[in-house]
Amino acid sequence: MSENNFNIVNIRVTFRNIPIHKLERFSFKDIAAASESFKKIPGISECVIVQTASRVEIFTVSNVEKEEAPDARRDEGKNLTINKIKETWASLTELDEYDRGHFDQILEVYDGKDVYLHLLRLASGLESIVVGNESVMDDIKTAIANAKSSKASGRILNQLFDSVIRIATRIRNATEISKGVTSIGDIAVKIAQENAGLDGKQHVLLIGTGETAAMVAKSLNKKGYAFDISSMIIERANGFSKILGGKPVKFEEVLKGFDKFDIIFVATTADYFVINHDKIRIVMENKKKGTMILDISDPRTVDETVSTLPGIKLMFRDQITEMDERNLKARDDKIIAVEKLISKEIPIIEATMRRLDPEPQVNDIFASVDSLRKKELEKALQMLGETDEKKIKIIDDLTKAVVENIISIPASSSKKAEKA
Known part of the structure; x- marks a missing residue:
């Protein structure tokens, strides 16, 4: 080549x-x-x-x-x-x-x-x-x-x-x-909707600014739910909010006002408990409404003893993913299918790009054949009486792919002959 x-x-x-x-x-x-x-x-x-x-x-x-x-x-x-x-x-x-x-x-x-x-x-x-x-x-x-x-x-x-x-x-x-696309963030938000009545009226907090936190933010944005965003370092929360939304809040303020939040998503990469019993015990004593905490960090960053405080419902990542295991398995199967198709298509893209080298004859042939393809396609669609835009696009893409595959063969042969 x-x-x-x-x-x-x-x-x-x-x-x-x-x-x-x-x-x-x-x-x-x-x-x-x-x-x-x-x-x-x-x-x-x-x-x-x-x-x-x-x-x-x-x-x-x-x-x-x-x-x-x-x-x-x-x-x-x-x-x-x-x-x-x-x-x-x-x-x-x-x-x-x-x-x-x-x-x-x-x-x-x-x-x-x-x-x-x-x-x-x-x-x-x-x-x-x-x-x-x-x-x-x-x-x-x-x-x-x-x-x-x-x-x-x-x-x-x-x-x-x-x-x-x-x-x-x-x-x-x-x-x-793309069908039924779900992430750990989508699943966590769905659980909050079903178990804590998340509907946009509650005060929502997201702790963390990494990849998992981004999934939660994307899901909240998609559903139009406002949220506060916090991190151990406020500059991280500021940077995150500029890209994925959310109102930045200092972590110290989060702990002081923990009772103000109804639903809290914790998605950090810390190797210690960012929330534990002692940090929030006093501020939560007088809270009348319940609070749902979904810790989707890996490893966990919310101490399990937090769940002993009145009104707190705590769920961890393993519990959340178990609820959607079937969807995750289906997604893995689709990824394998996509990778197989990609491996078949790459040689075609390579051939298409090789054709862009200075080869006036091959380019002229391609232009001529593609013009003929368009005319014949138009005739065929008229004979079929096809008006469905989606079907027309599928047929158009198919004929383009056929032309590209056919033309790539002489193009490749021509180059080999020139090198010989």
Whole structure:
């Protein structure tokens, strides 16, 4: 297989390698302006930025035909470009001294086929905090649409994103990975609704700013429930609230006013009890209404003796997950199905991207065949009398995939012949 005459690089910061409350520091206030800044780096011709509550990702294309830019396929050129991206990223964001000093450890960097695989996994719902979440697909569509509109992207990233969106949509529909999506946060909120009457009128508190806390926050936001957010360090609560909502409250104030809360979700990564009997005993003595505490931390961070206080109902993570074990098993089966389909689709994406190398003949053939496909598809739909938009889209996607598969064979053969 020959090398492409371009190199696609993905540099990202996600919830997997830094706490969510820190992501805001790595975010761009003006994505369009940031994209233009990255395109000013010698050799970079295209840029797409995907920025959500749980990730900031930069996709760039380095064209190696440019004489002033080192070969982006080789280590020297690759490292130079990546270092320039890091420098530009740091200059456009509000990183503190610690973040700047640990930038290399925080960032994930991938290129080529690894980028195709990651983007398809992301669009298919496997890289989200909540597996199968549909919102990430909307985020990806918005990112490429904005990049096209501002001319930040070009034929290479446009083709990659368009292909991935089409394939991921097909994978989601085939596996139903997005159907009945539940997270530990969804389950905890549902239990609070059923057992504590959570309906938006109660005073709700979320303690924690990590991945599990984000799941709870997303579920509360989805249902329109207001909540307070607290952490041992108030700056973490402030950062979290800017991304996922909630009113920041100092932890000291939480303990003093513990009796004001009706439902409390505890989702911290602490290795000690953040709430114990002695800390809240006095303040809870005069509370008339009950309080439900759902500790979904792993390990537990609420001392079990808290449940001996009058009016407190305490549930732990293992009790909560037991109530939804069947759904969790079904989700695991769907993940396996999605991964199998992805492994089959990656070679097709690779072939599609190889076709973007300077090959006028193959590109002309593809354009001609695709034009014929559209005409014949229109005739067939008229003969069938088909008006259902969903069915039309499925047929359209199928015929596109067939054309891509057929054209990729001579394209590959042509390249091999040129190399011989």
